[in-house]
Amino acid sequence: MTDTDIKYLLPEIPELHKIEVYEKEGGYEALQKALAMKPDDIIEEVKKSNLRGRGGACFPAGLKWSFMPKNSERPKYLCVNADEGEPGTFKDREILEHNPHALIEGTLIASYAMGVTTAYVYIRGEYVKWMKLLEDAIEEAYAKNYIGKNIAGSKYSVDIYVHRGAGAYICGEESSLMNSLEGERGYPRVKPPFPAQFGLWGCPTTINNVETLANVPVIIKNGAEWYLKIGVEKHPGTLLYGVSGHVNNPGVFELPTGVLLTDLIYKYAGGIRDDKKLKAVIPGGSSTPILRGDSIEGVRMDADSLIEAGSSIGTGGVIVMDEDTDIPKILERISRFYHHESCGQCTPCREGTGWMEKIIRRINRGEGTMKDIDVLRDVADNIEGNTICALGDAAAWPVQSAIRRFRGEFEAKIKMEKTVAA
């Protein structure tokens, strides 16, 4: 069996979403195993496995869990982030649809490891169907006593609740997610304090992405050693790559980390539509910096390689653009999204995202000036790193990278208009 055959998130097993099938395939064995372990040993194992968060920031999951206070008189919470809102990203949806029990099992193991007795799944408002699927799965798990009082014959009790968001992208940001759960406006919180100390209702809280938690059962079941061998050691495991755009075979592919970006596009996603040339790729969801098509040779899909290539693995949502793509148009669409989804709390993002969108739209309309490009760049630079949450960066990176890597296209639009006018 080669690396690329390992599929534990989306194995090709019919009806896996049903608990009987999941159990038959060895499901909930990891939970049984975990419940026999000391909670700290589970965290240690996850730390050893180098499991990194799949929500975009690649933060080591075990380390995150270890931040939770051990002897807290206050309740502790786990939030499962199923708010998957990043354009180009549609991987958690697959887990919810095809393998919800892996998420539930991972959630239960994580909860047990951190001493959490209540977990919330915050699911995006548009995922009505998937919420239903997850709720059914949770119901099954309750019925089999995997969730609830004294689960699986242990002394440990835990509840899982599903909470549907109202459709704001910002609520996928972990602190906004907590505010939203509390019934407040979905505004990000200033850190510090961090959620592990002051999260939901001011209590210790960990927020993990769906895919991250779905990775946990195999780590516990097969051990960290086994897991470390999949993909890249510093960022191991399989990833769900969602490939969209101008490819022949778009979809979600479960492959190890470190797969070649070119393989992903040409081998798995079937190559570019109509045999056109590749112009650009956004490798990890719309916020990650755009890469030039002629610069992706040898670029691998893992955290470190993509940083080196001048982008980010993000959520693994690969957006492929062929030679006919109008980059300033794409950027306008992306900027419109970040403008619309800016929460309005802090100044740079609230005012900057709208301004950037306006400038780009004007350039696209052929009314831009050369100075506009500099102002655009300037606004993006001033947003980056200076906002309460990462939405500011998410809005700035596409702009910065598009200007850096495709400046000619912007200039051409400005010049062309001048020529026509003349």
Next chain:
Amino acid sequence: MATIYVDGKTYEVNPNNNLLHECLQKGIDIPYFCWHPAMGSVGSCRQCAVKQYKDENDTTGQIVMSCMVPAADGTRISVDDEEAVEFRRSVIEWLMTNHPHDCPICDEGGECHLQDMTVMAGHNYRRFRFKKKTYINQYLGPLINHEMNRCIQCYRCVRFYKDYAHGDDLDVFGAHNHIYFGRHEDGVLENEFSGNLVEVCPTGVFTDKTLKEHYTRKWDMTTAPSICTHCGVGCNTIGAERYGSVRRILNRYNGQVNGYFLCDRGRYGYDYVNSEDRIRTPMMRQENGELESASKELVLNTLKEALKSKKNIIGIGSPRASVESNYALKKFVGSDRYYTGLSDTESKLVDKIIGILKNAPVRSPSLKDIRESDAVFILGEDVTNTAPMMALALRQSIRQEPLKLVDMLKIPRWHEYAVQDTLQQRKGPFFIASVTGTKLDDIATRTYRAESDDIARLGFAVAHILNKDAPAVKKLNKEVKQLAEVIAGALKKAERPVIVSGTSLGNEVIVHAAANVAAALSKEDRRTNLSYIVPEANTMGVGLLGGGSIGDAIRGVKDKKADTLIIFENDLYRRANKSNVDSFLKHFKHIIVVDYMQHTTTQRATAVLPAGTFGETDGTFVNYEGRAQRYFQVYYPEQEIKESWRWLRDATLQAGHNDFKEWQNLDAVVGAINREVAAFRKINEAAPNSRFRIAGLKMSRASARYSGRTSIRSHENVHEQKPPDDPDSPFTFTMEGYSGIKPPGLTNLFWAPRWNSVQALTRFQEEIDGPLRGGDPGVRLIEPAQRFSFSYFTDVPAAFEKRNDEFYTVPLHHIFGSDELSIKAPWIGELAPKPYVLLNKEDAGVKEYNEGDEVEVQLSSGTWKLPVKISDSIPAGVIGIPAGLPGLETAILPGWSTISK
């Protein structure tokens, strides 16, 4: 203390504060918007960015928001770093993208924090080449103007309104750059502290709508430090004038009293000064029976006869007249012929209160003490309506107990949202016993609705649980007993409990019960804070001066054989039964009323002399706490308007008495009080005297930028007139004189170089959010005695028994309406309730009354026709009538009455 490094310089700072706070404290200018010392940091505007370095070797650094970083030992930052400077400039550039740049027609212009910060942050040229966003403004009532287009989304308004004042009808709507701050629909802002939005808003979104009626720029107003005249709290204010009328009231920070805020009655009640009902000239009763204007000389000459023999004179002072005027009157007519002007009930209660505060093991707290209390028990007061700013202080107290958790978790108290996230719904113990629903019920742990004697019984019961030496309450029902246990338990656990009571129900046993609770809670090393609310600006002042009530005057008039009555600033009809006052006044040949407002009593006068309001005179008021505070004349009146004591001096001199010959100015009066009245031994410390100078200069009332001084009177004479002299204070009436930072009691303008808005305040504080430089003004006249002599009050009343045919009738106080003066401001009048009678639902059922039915309420003194309002919360057998509304003289309440249709 901690050491921080700012641009290479070393500073000793308090590590419990954030960097912005400490930098401003040290005089380092960092622009900011969302941070407010009373409301903490939230990091949303991003304006206060600085560069932070890990250590001395770090040359790259990182941009941080100075308001969100603790001033921890060893912190290294740069304010001047190029990248930080550029980022701060860009923040203003963003904020300005949609700002209308309408400064010339904006009321905020010239005192706009946004203007100051724009200049400070260095944004000059506009790069935003798009249309600006516009909003629809809302009607927010008669007090506040709304202009959303100017908004820079700093969130201060909702943070004040919702988080600080607990209002629920102003909020933020929308998202991204389409954020809207307003109400869900047009309508009057419901919170009693809405006027603070005007000062909290860094630009012109929320502005003073009443100022619009007579708009003047900040620099063109003549200002003086003043004291609010609309209740007994004594908030410090700044009165501002131009062209002889008072234009607005601004908050004057006093760390011990009002802090940064005012209530809407205090901020907007000022217009009585400009009212048509003002008395502006001396008047004489003519032979035709009419009261007509006459020259000062003529009136004083005529009064010679009336004032000839002191033995024939009775003097009635007033709780709205200064200590100085009351003292002068008392000195002239003699102790046995001077009456304080308080109603019978009030006089009795105030004497009791002063006795308790002086002798019992309790302490009268400042508003700051109240803000910092960690358990509250209110007996009988609807504080929001009787002492509004005390209610705002009490609202802050509910955080104190839960803040222990915040401290335990080591969250800095200034980190506002983190504090809120931690506190969640946690509230400190807060108990209210009142006759009917109060406006603090929303934060109460438990409320208790009962007739006033029953409220006292609860208090007595709590005191007895706390200390068995306090008398027990007989026949207490189980529920009340349990409640008393709960209250006693919570108070006992508290470190800084406060008991609040007052005079508003006119019930003596409530005052006693409150004293018992506080005394029972006191320990050797800790006096319990006991706060008694009194109704008027100088109620405590006349109480300390001492004298009989109006009732005493009425009852004693036959024995006194007096034919002359001098009344200072008092409408007797508001304080005693009409028929009694009518027959009382008939005893006198001469009725000399010195006052600034026309009222029923002035209509009966034989001579009227125009006294001054806070706008035209100086004087001292003593607030509920026992704090003597000086107010200074704001402007020089055109007409013959003077302090009441000055009129008395002039009139008595004319009549051949030399008592006040030496009284050339206020200092002489204050000096005499200081020497002669033991209770006022410290009154001269209330403010600097008239000889006070800085660098040989008097203090200027007008700002250095005051315009039009040479043209303002050019229609009369092209030559500039000599400015009037002010013998009473260290102020000039013009821009001449010292205009820098004045001593705390003399602050008339918050301004500092680069800081034209009220945010300049940080430059006036010794410590941000702490005392003013040189100490908070005012002097406490009542401090707890070292050795107390107190025995528990034992007059536990019997439980209230409902009568078949009569209703116990209590006054219900209203922030807008119950105060004699503020209701003269048309916008306050607009907000005042119409007269009504509040009736329990059951009683209404028995009587078959419906909401709105007109009924006759008959008291011993007369009959009122009032529409019925039905309530769940007022106890059966009790009815309530709004206090002090014009035409509803409720001074005679409480009492029994009958109702019929």
